[in-house]
Amino acid sequence: xxxxxxxxxxxxxxxxxxxxxxxxxxxxxxxxxxxxxxxxxxxxxxxxxxxxxxxxxxxxxxxxxxxxxxxxxxxxxxxxxxxxxxxxxxxxxxxxxxxxxxxxxxxxxxxxxxxxxxxxxxxxxxxxxxxxxxxxxxxxxxxxxxxxxxxxxxxxxxxxxxxxxxxxxxxxxxxxxxxxxxxxxxxxxxxxxxxxxxxxxxxxxxxxxxxxxxxxxxxxxxxxxxxxxxxxxxxxxxxxxxxxxxxxxxxxxxxxxxxxxxxxxxxxxxxxx
Numbered sequence: 617x618x619x620x621x622x623x624x625x626x627x628x629x630x631x632x633x634x635x636x637x638x639x640x641x642x643x644x645x646x647x648x649x650x651x652x653x654x655x656x657x658x659x660x661x662x663x664x665x666x667x668x669x670x671x672x673x674x675x676x677x678x679x680x681x682x683x684x685x686x687x688x689x690x691x692x693x694x695x696x697x698x699x700x701x702x703x704x705x706x707x708x709x710x711x712x713x714x715x716x717x718x719x720x721x722x723x724x725x726x727x728x729x730x731x732x733x734x735x736x737x738x739x740x741x742x743x744x745x746x747x748x749x750x751x752x753x754x755x756x757x758x759x760x761x762x763x764x765x766x767x768x769x770x771x772x773x774x775x776x777x778x779x780x781x782x783x784x785x786x787x788x789x790x791x792x793x794x795x796x797x798x799x800x801x802x803x804x805x806x807x808x809x810x811x812x813x814x815x816x817x818x819x820x821x822x823x824x825x826x827x828x829x830x831x832x833x834x835x836x837x838x839x840x841x842x843x844x845x846x847x848x849x850x851x852x853x854x855x856x857x858x859x860x861x862x863x864x865x866x867x868x869x870x871x872x873x874x875x876x877x878x879x880x881x882x883x884x885x886x887x888x889x
């Protein structure tokens with residue numbers, strides 16, 4: 617009876633965590649470049665009441681073990697790095713990566729490794745630097761902050777990340793490329809808020825971002841940079857609300873286990889009056 621009560625408690629805790637993750641997904645349904653989360657469960661250790669008996673030929677048959685499970689725990693909370701849908705903005709500094717890879721941004725030029733992001737809502741500041749909405753520097757293929765020339769009158773960005781700057785003397789400058797980071801295990805990245813990810817030793821063995829990395833490179837597997845578009849959140853509301861119903865019913869079922877176990881314990885207490 618006490619085992620069933622604690623199993624119910626573990627189930628309620630697990631489904632509460634699942635509801636927390638679902639709530640965060642729904643809250644970020646319109647967050648640019650957001651990657652949804654997913655909770656996976658696993659059973660905890662089982663108590664063995666009786667062990668296995670090996671069979672003997674023509675003597676006795678084998679007997680399976682008798683085990684009682686002791687509840688559930690969180691197996692993993694995964695970040696789903698699936699592509700979000702495109703949103704047309706026609707703003708030349710709004711960028712979307714069509715495929716794999718991340719934009720590289722830094723708090724200061726000396727930061728190493730840089731942060732990674734799929735949110736491409738960039739801006740040009742008063743010093744003609746390409747920055748994020750929070751003022752972080754967007755990096756080129758060498759890991760340096762991108763800065764347009766003072767004589768730039770207009771610019772465009774090609775699919776390989778090249779910034780084509782038209783200068784006031786009529787010439788063009790194609791010497792700057794937006795860097796794209798590629799990691800072997802994107803799920804190993806750590807979310808730090810602000811649409812940013814931090815490198816970890818499970819995302820890449822040495823925890824560093826490889827440079828240089830060009831966009832739209834088939835050999836490196838990086839996606840093309842599409843100007844005038846943003847990547848929307850990859851949250852699917854239909855799936856999230858369905859999973860919310862499952863989590864709610866699972867929570868209710870586990871709470872019923874606790875109340876039923878409590879009623880049985882009450883009957884045991886009342887055996888002696």
